[in-house]
Amino acid sequence: MSASFHPIDDVLLAYAAGSLDQAMALLVASHLTLCPRCRDEVARAEAVGGVLLDDLPPTDTALGLLDAVLARLDEPAPAVPVSLPPPAPGSILPQPLRQSLGGDLDRVRWKRLGQGLEQALVLQSGRSRARLYRIAPGLRIPEHGHDGTELTLVLQGGFSDLNGHYLAGDIACADDGVVHRPTADRDGYCLCLAVTDAPLRLTGLVGRLVSPFLNL
Structure with missing residues (x-):
């Protein structure tokens, strides 16, 4: 299945960050089981977020932290697949x-x-x-x-x-x-x-x- 219409990037980023409410997160998670394109986008966002949290150098000021984050965002993120099972055989529900x-x-x-x-x-x-x-x-x-x-x-x-x-x-x-x-x-x-x-x-x-x- 290849979807033609997708959530906007801000919604996918919010899902990757865990900041969507439960109802909206349910819809996005259901879409991800059906859409390889958006799974890749979420995986990239999660990978960038994980790298930033793990590898940011210590900084003494908020400005230094912001500079470090912006610098890391320019680096390529590894493609990490989002593991979401497809609909069960005989079911149309994700x-x-x-x-x-x-x-x-x-x-x-x-x-x-x-x-x-x-x-x-x-x-x-x-x-x-x-x-x-x-x-x-x-x-x-x-x-x-x-x-x-x-x-x-x-x-x-x-x-x-x-x-x-x-x-x-x-x-x-x-x-x-x-x-x-x-x-x-x-x-x-x-x-x-x-x-x-x-x-x-x-x-x-x-x-x-x-x-x-x-x-x-």
Whole structure:
């Protein structure tokens, strides 16, 4: 599998540094099991960080420490593979997600949001929530915007919005400047893991009508 859409570099660096919240880290770890490119990026960042911690010379001032760090960042880092197991045979869920769920899709307790759309809360950490979505073929999600950040990892099937066509392994990134209406591919159900750090903002007529009844 070769993903075409990836997390931005800042997100990968934060994951390598261990500074992402639990929900966002779960999504990135799940993406890494499916994306060799991002595994290599995280491995390089972790290798640079480890070298800096192990080998920085003693300094007497903060300025000297900063100079030493900047000097080491120019050096090539060894390629260290990130060891993350792929989905188990017969499963479409990455190992980090299966571990969080305590099993596979048969452990998911789906909540129906509307005709052809279901969600399940996987975990909540601070303001961030990780949810699974199961979307019927060809279904158009109500138009919505964002009061924060939303990252969506496709696990099965695919969907399209104004920014592209996303397939298994891809991550769609949306922020408070994006208003979109994702549409699932017609050739099968779309299964996604989405992480948000603020509620969605339903903007269309239908969205405004159903918004009071949805927990988004």
